[in-house]
Amino acid sequence: MKKKPQNLISQKWEILLSQAGYRITQPRRAILDIIAESCRPLTPVEIYDLARARSSGIGLVTVYRTIEKLEELHLVDHVHHLGECQTVFRSSDHHQHLLICTNCGTSCYFDGLEVEEQFNQIGQQLGYEVTGHWLQLAGLCEDCQKSHNSKKVPE
Numbered sequence: 001m002k003k004k005p006q007n008l009i010s011q012k013w014e015i016l017l018s019q020a021g022y023r024i025t026q027p028r029r030a031i032l033d034i035i036a037e038s039c040r041p042l043t044p045v046e047i048y049d050l051a052r053a054r055s056s057g058i059g060l061v062t063v064y065r066t067i068e069k070l071e072e073l074h075l076v077d078h079v080h081h082l083g084e085c086q087t088v089f090r091s092s093d094h095h096q097h098l099l100i101c102t103n104c105g106t107s108c109y110f111d112g113l114e115v116e117e118q119f120n121q122i123g124q125q126l127g128y129e130v131t132g133h134w135l136q137l138a139g140l141c142e143d144c145q146k147s148h149n150s151k152k153v154p155e
């Protein structure tokens with residue numbers, strides 16, 4: 001089995017989940033690995049398909065339960081896509097924003113400190129105390145821009 005840096009994430013998740021009283025079984029470990037390793041947000045069904053290829057005895061219910069547990073511990077975020085079903089992606093360890101490729105789904109986190117300051121100002125102007133925001137950017141990643149330029153990708 002090849003070791004990827006992301007395995008550290010799923011190892012950390014395993015510890016946190018067991019501390020929260022969740023038993024880590026082989027199927028659950030496969031699910032954790034898949035979510036932790038993914039560079040793009042995945043739907044529960046995608047997680048299910050990928051996990052089944054690694055470990056037998058995985059049910060879709062197990063996938064949903066594991067996601068639920070990860071959510072409770074704020075280890076994954078729900079990611080919204082225009083016109084698509086919801087997906088989950090590993091959380092960043094502090095408040096950050098997600099930039100998502102609309103073509104292949106590859107995602108990365110970014111800080112948005114200047115924008116955040118503006119959000120507070122907008123709130124003040126409108127007489128609100130801003131206590132939170134939800135910010136996600138969509139675009140084309142470097143690879144997809146290249147293939148986009150060589151051939152038109154149907155939307």
Ligand SMILES: [Zn+2]
Nearest residue numbers: 095096112116
């Ligand atoms: Zn923010």
Ligand SMILES: [Zn+2]
Nearest residue numbers: 101104141144
């Ligand atoms: Zn892309």
